[in-house]
Amino acid sequence: MKKQSRFIKSVVATAKSTDVELPWARGTRRAAAIARREAQAPILKRA
Numbered sequence: 001m002k003k004q005s006r007f008i009k010s011v012v013a014t015a016k017s018t019d020v021e022l023p024w025a026r027g028t029r030r031a032a033a034i035a036r037r038e039a040q041a042p043i044l045k046r047a
């Protein structure tokens with residue numbers, strides 16, 4: 001098996017097996033991220 005073919009097969013296998021949850025995905029993590037963002041005090045600029 002050539003190096004490139006083996007590398008591509010390993011990358012595809014890793015991508016299929018890895019399950020990444022992003023913070024903006026729907027569900028409780030998204031709701032928590034939105035609540036955290038809204039809880040921050042607004043930064044006021046001075047003139």
